[in-house]
Amino acid sequence: MGAPNPALLSLNTATTKKQWGLAQAIEGCARHGIRGISPWRDQIGQMGLAAAAKAVRVHGLTVTGVCRGGMFPAPDAAGRKAAIEENLRAIEEAHALGAQCLVLVVGGLPPGSRDLAGAREQVKDGIAAILPQARAAGVPLAIEPLHPMYAADRACINTLAQALDVAESLGEGVGVAVDVYHVWWDPQLDAQIARAGRGGRLFAYHICDWLVPTRDLLNDRGMMGDGVIDLARIRSRIEGAGYAGFHEVEIFSELDWWRREPDEVLAACRERHARCS
Amino acid sequence: MGAPNPALLSLNTATTKKQWGLAQAIEGCARHGIRGISPWRDQIGQMGLAAAAKAVRVHGLTVTGVCRGGMFPAPDAAGRKAAIEENLRAIEEAHALGAQCLVLVVGGLPPGSRDLAGAREQVKDGIAAILPQARAAGVPLAIEPLHPMYAADRACINTLAQALDVAESLGEGVGVAVDVYHVWWDPQLDAQIARAGRGGRLFAYHICDWLVPTRDLLNDRGMMGDGVIDLARIRSRIEGAGYAGFHEVEIFSELDWWRREPDEVLAACRERHARCS
Numbered sequence: 001m002g003a004p005n006p007a008l009l010s011l012n013t014a015t016t017k018k019q020w021g022l023a024q025a026i027e028g029c030a031r032h033g034i035r036g037i038s039p040w041r042d043q044i045g046q047m048g049l050a051a052a053a054k055a056v057r058v059h060g061l062t063v064t065g066v067c068r069g070g071m072f073p074a075p076d077a078a079g080r081k082a083a084i085e086e087n088l089r090a091i092e093e094a095h096a097l098g099a100q101c102l103v104l105v106v107g108g109l110p111p112g113s114r115d116l117a118g119a120r121e122q123v124k125d126g127i128a129a130i131l132p133q134a135r136a137a138g139v140p141l142a143i144e145p146l147h148p149m150y151a152a153d154r155a156c157i158n159t160l161a162q163a164l165d166v167a168e169s170l171g172e173g174v175g176v177a178v179d180v181y182h183v184w185w186d187p188q189l190d191a192q193i194a195r196a197g198r199g200g201r202l203f204a205y206h207i208c209d210w211l212v213p214t215r216d217l218l219n220d221r222g223m224m225g226d227g228v229i230d231l232a233r234i235r236s237r238i239e240g241a242g243y244a245g246f247h248e249v250e251i252f253s254e255l256d257w258w259r260r261e262p263d264e265v266l267a268a269c270r271e272r273h274a275r276c277s
Numbered sequence: 278m279g280a281p282n283p284a285l286l287s288l289n290t291a292t293t294k295k296q297w298g299l300a301q302a303i304e305g306c307a308r309h310g311i312r313g314i315s316p317w318r319d320q321i322g323q324m325g326l327a328a329a330a331k332a333v334r335v336h337g338l339t340v341t342g343v344c345r346g347g348m349f350p351a352p353d354a355a356g357r358k359a360a361i362e363e364n365l366r367a368i369e370e371a372h373a374l375g376a377q378c379l380v381l382v383v384g385g386l387p388p389g390s391r392d393l394a395g396a397r398e399q400v401k402d403g404i405a406a407i408l409p410q411a412r413a414a415g416v417p418l419a420i421e422p423l424h425p426m427y428a429a430d431r432a433c434i435n436t437l438a439q440a441l442d443v444a445e446s447l448g449e450g451v452g453v454a455v456d457v458y459h460v461w462w463d464p465q466l467d468a469q470i471a472r473a474g475r476g477g478r479l480f481a482y483h484i485c486d487w488l489v490p491t492r493d494l495l496n497d498r499g500m501m502g503d504g505v506i507d508l509a510r511i512r513s514r515i516e517g518a519g520y521a522g523f524h525e526v527e528i529f530s531e532l533d534w535w536r537r538e539p540d541e542v543l544a545a546c547r548e549r550h551a552r553c554s
Contacts, residue, residue, distance in 0.1 A: 109489075114507040116462070149426045151462035152489045152505045162464045185393070185428035187439045212429045214494055228429045230391040
C-alpha cells in the first residue's frame with residue numbers, strides 16, 4: 001500500500017492545546033496545509049462558536065469531529081439529565097461547525113460506584129436520549145471506545161465490538177471513532193474494523209502512537225513513528241473497510257509535544273503522517 | 278452470597294517483595310493463618326529451591342502458583358530457544374514446590390518489533406514447546422491475560438477470550454489465571470469465566486483492586502476495597518463456574534503497601550479478603 005494522502009490529515013486541537021487556542025490552531029492548519037481540524041468544546045467556547053465557524057469556513061477546513069460529547073453516567077437522575085442537556089448543546093455546536101461527527105467519550109463509573117454494567121446501561125440510555133436531536137441536526141454520533149485503562153474514570157465502552165454492539169442496537173446515526181491508541185492491542189481489531197465498515201459506522205479515524213515505556217496513563221502519547229503501533233497496517237484495514245475520510249492526529253503529551261513550538265508540532269504531524277502512518 | 282472462606286486466602290509474594298524474602302513470607306503466612314502462597318522465581322532462587330520446598334512443607338502451605346514462566350517472544354531463534362529453556366527450569370521449580378500451576382506472563386513485542394500478531398504466534402509456539410514437559414511434570418500452565426496497557430512490553434495476550442483460544446487449541450494442561458486487575462473491565466468477562474469453568478481451565482484466581490486515579494501503569498495496585506472493582510460479583514462468577522481454589526492477593530504498590538510493615542500488610546490482606554472480596 002502507498003503513503004497516506006496528505007490531504008486527509010486532520011489536527012485534533014488537543015495536540016496543541018497547551019500552546020494554542022482554537023483561532024491559532026485554525027490558522028496553523030491553514031499555514032501548514034492541514035485540511036482538517038477537530039476542536040475541543042472548551043476551545044470552541046473560548047473562541048466563540050460563531051467566530052470558530054466563520055474561521056474554519058474562511059480557511060476552507062473540514063471539521064472532522066467535535067470533541068466531545070458523552071460522560072453520561074451519573075449518581076442520580078438529575079446528573080444524568082444534566083449530562084444529556086450538555087450533549088444536546090454539543091450537538092448544536094457540531095451542527096454549527098458542520099462537523100462530520102460528534103465524538104462521544106461516554107464516561108466511566110459514577111463516583112462511588114462499582115457497577116460497571118449499570119454504567120454501561122446508562123451510556124446506552126444517554127445516547128438513545130440524544131439520538132433524535134442528533135439525527136435531526138444531521139450530526140453523526142461517533143462512540144469512541146477508550147482503552148481499558150480508562151474504564152473506571154473516562155469511558156466504560158472499551159472495545160470496538162462493544163461500541164458496535166451499542167451502535168447497532170440504536171440504529172442509524174450512531175457509529176464509532178477508531179483511535180489507534182485505544183484499540184491497537186485488541187485481538188479482534190481487524191474483524192471489528194471490517195464489521196464497522198460493513199455497517200457504514202466508521203465515522204472517524206484517530207492516530208498517534210503507543211510509547212514504550214508509557215510514563216503516564218493519560219498524557220504520554222507518542223507522535224506517529226515513535227512507538228510500537230503498526231499504523232500502516234491498521235490504516236490498510238480501515239481503508240479496506242471502505243473508510244476514505246480524514247486521519248486525525250490526537251496527541252496528549254505533557255512531557256514532549258505540549259512543550260514544543262506548535263509550528264514544529266504541526267510540521268512533525270505532516271512529516272510523520274506521510275512517513276509513518 | 279457469603280463472605281469468602283478465609284482458608285482460601287493465598288499470598289502472592291510480590292505483595293511483600295520490597296520488605297521480605299521468601300523465607301520471611303512463608304513464616305509470615307504461617308503466623309497470620311494464610312494457607313496459600315505463590316512465590317516469584319527470583320525469591321525462590323535467593324532462598325534456594327530445596328529450602329523453599331521444605332519450608333512450605335513444614336508449614337503445610339499450599340503453593341497456589343509459581344510466578345512466572347512466559348516471556349516467549351524474542352527477536353531471533355536463539356532468543357526464543359533461551360526463553361523455552363528458562364520456562365523448562367520454571368516447570369521444574371513448580372514441580373519441586375508442588376505448585377498448583379505455573380503462571381505464564383507470556384511476553385510482549387520483541388525489541389524493535391511492531392508485529393503484534395507475530396508475537397502472539399511466538400507465544401503459542403512457545404507454550405506448545407514446553408507443554409510436553411509440563412504435562413510430564415504434572416504442572417498445569419496458567420496463561421495470565423494481562424491488561425491491554427501491558428500489550429507492548431509484558432504480555433500480548435490481553436483478554437480471557439484470547440487466552441482461552443490459545444489454551445483450547447493446545448489441549449490438556451493449559452488454562453488461565455484470572456487476575457481481576459487485568460480483566461475487570463472486559464465486557465465479555467462473565468461469559469469467558471463461564472467458558473473457562475466449563476472447559477476445566479480455571480487454574481488460579483488473583484485479587485487486588487483498581488485505584489482511581491491510578492498513578493503508575495505498573496506499581497499502583499490497590500488493596501481489596503480501596504478501588505472500583507466489584508470483587509464479590511466477580512468471585513460469585515468464578516465460584517459459579519466451578520472454581521473452588523485459592524484467592525491469591527497480588528499487589529504491586531510502590532507508593533503504599535510496599536512501604537508498610539509487612540505484618541500490617543498481611544493483616545490487611547486477611548481483613549480485606551474477608552470484608553471486601
